Amino acid sequence: xxxxxxNPRYLITVTGKKLTVTCSQNMNHEYMSWYRQDxxxxxxxxxxxxxxxxxxxxxxxxxxxxxxxxxxxFPLILESPSPNQTSLxxxxxTELAGTSGAxxxxxxxxxxxxxx
Amino acid sequence: xxxxTQAQTEISVVEKEDVTLDCVYETRDTTYYLFWYKxxxxxxxxxxxxxxxxxxxxxxxxxxSWNFQKSTSSFNFTITASQVVDSAVYFCALxxxxxxxxxxxxxxxxxxxxxx
Numbered sequence: 001x002x003x004x005x006x007n008p009r010y011l012i013t014v015t016g017k018k019l020t021v022t023c024s025q026n027m028n029h030e031y032m033s034w035y036r037q038d039x040x041x042x043x044x045x046x047x048x049x050x051x052x053x054x055x056x057x058x059x060x061x062x063x064x065x066x067x068x069x070x071x072x073x074f075p076l077i078l079e080s081p082s083p084n085q086t087s088l089x090x091x092x093x094t095e096l097a098g099t100s101g102a103x104x105x106x107x108x109x110x111x112x113x114x115x116x
Numbered sequence: 117x118x119x120x121t122q123a124q125t126e127i128s129v130v131e132k133e134d135v136t137l138d139c140v141y142e143t144r145d146t147t148y149y150l151f152w153y154k155x156x157x158x159x160x161x162x163x164x165x166x167x168x169x170x171x172x173x174x175x176x177x178x179x180x181s182w183n184f185q186k187s188t189s190s191f192n193f194t195i196t197a198s199q200v201v202d203s204a205v206y207f208c209a210l211x212x213x214x215x216x217x218x219x220x221x222x223x224x225x226x227x228x229x230x231x232x
Contacts, residue, residue, distance in 0.1 A: 042207060102166065105163075109160050
């Protein structure tokens, strides 16, 4: 089954304790992205990657890092989490073939992170 | 800069009523794509429809229909004879090929509650 898999789905942590949210897709997609969803703000892009070793900032990158060492994986790293990073996080992917902007993103199931 | 406005934060309807979710967008591009996603209480994001800026035909899929009007920069979503399973948060989103990042700009979402 074609899918984007995120782990963990739920996590409660404390301020300053480094954590990584993993994201893996099995569709051989070039493009991967991370979004965060907050009440009243919708979804906002954190980082994206057009291919292996190619990453760039989205709208809200502060406090996050990403890496793209393999095509299928795009982990989101919070080096020193703070309470304002409490949010619902979504990983998404799509292929780059065809017209830019037309591609439908496939989203993971979401990871709910709470930073105390 | 692109922007998507979903003015209705929450809507409640009684089952079998029709309901329209509004979406107004702003873009400077002549080529762009509009999307609707559904987020049921379980939290995942489900793709519903994509429409490109050159195709103003309305679309119907079962009880769902979409009305795209470039003149008013709107892409409204109507559910006919609503059902309890339609209860969800609905997001309208916009992407612009020129952006190059495949970024989706989301509205803040409309929470629809269908009351039995």
